[in-house]
Amino acid sequence: MALCRILNDDNQPQAALYDNGRVCLLEGAPNDCSLFDLANRQFSSVPQDANWQPAPGKFLPPVPTPEKVICIGLNYRDHAIETGSEIPSEPVVFNKFVSTIIGDQDAIVLPKVSDQVDYEAELVVVIGKGGKHISKASAMDHVFGYTCGHDVSARDWQKGRPGGQWLLGKTFDTFAPIGPWVVTKDEMPDPSDVRVQLILNGETMQDSTTAQLIFDIPELIEHVSKICKLQPGDLIFTGTPPGVGAARKPPVFLKPGDICEVKIDGIGTLTNPCVAE
Structure with a gap:
């Protein structure tokens, strides 16, 4: 359900x-x-x-207006290695604006000001009970469920701008597709080894499991809740597996007409086409 x-x-x-x-x-x-x-x-x-x-052919975003869209970078060991980054000693946290949220079948708009838009399939945690200074031991009591997420990323903004503009590179409008639905926690009692895939135009580009997370879901909730009070409906994008376009030789960036599918076992498939701004 x-x-x-x-x-x-x-x-x-x-x-x-x-x-x-x-x-x-x-x-x-x-x-x-x-x-x-x-x-x-x-x-x-x-x-x-x-x-x-x-069921209809179109689903709206299951969480349309979360107070916070929290994202974790470099949280799969192999992905950190492929980007040439050091393995993080604590979670790398950034965020997206609510204007990034779109649903299944909605179009990812490729901005005029970027030509290096990349894909990132992710398991997304939906918070059901708020709190601050949540312990790792009680963290799962605060989880409502899970959905598929796509952390679309403009690499030329994220890394190619002065100081590294993670926020701007990650928060263009439409850069956080989620859905098609939220699977409640009782339907996925163990999210610690769930297969996560990104299929681009029918070709599998990312394929790993959450067993490869450097920081698991309870650790992420404990860490983030030290900084800010989590609220019901908040989203936590848990990180992306290896195989992103920027790390490929030659690089693979999204273009108009591409079809992106995020597939997560136990949840389903989130599908979004790409269009030019």
Whole structure:
């Protein structure tokens, strides 16, 4: 079972359950699909009078307006090595603006001011219970679920600008596709060895598992919550496997007409086409 957002018959956003190609609208759920409200109302279980219908071809972003989009860099050992970076001794943290969030089938807009836009498939953690100074031992109690994420990155801004502009290189509009839905924690009780792939135009470019993470999910939650209070609905992009375009010889950067697919076992596939600005 998973939580999603779709357009209802009145063309309005509607929270819904997703299961095996079917959806069940959650009447009375907030239109912004607040995960805090959904969790408290226990909408993650199937209502007794559930009215299931075929899933639509388009899903809205499952978390449209998170307060924070937190991202972890260089968190797969092999990826750190391929970029020529030192293995981090603590998590490398950056963020994206909410304007980066798009959903499944939405277009990644390749900016006019960049010609080195890269792909990064990632498992994304969705926070369900807020808190600060969360211990590693209790961190998973704060997880609501997981979704597929794509940390689209303009390398010529991230690394090629004075001082290294990680924020600007990562936060162009549409640079954080997520979805198609959020799999609740009970559906993926052990995220520590989950396969993560990026398929570009039918060719597998990234293929690894979360067993290769340098810092696992509890460590990330403990670390970030030392700095800022986590809120329900916050997203944590956990890092990307090796195989990014910038590390290839010759480099492979996204171009108009490309189709990107992020596939994560236990969740599904997030698909986004690329278009020119």
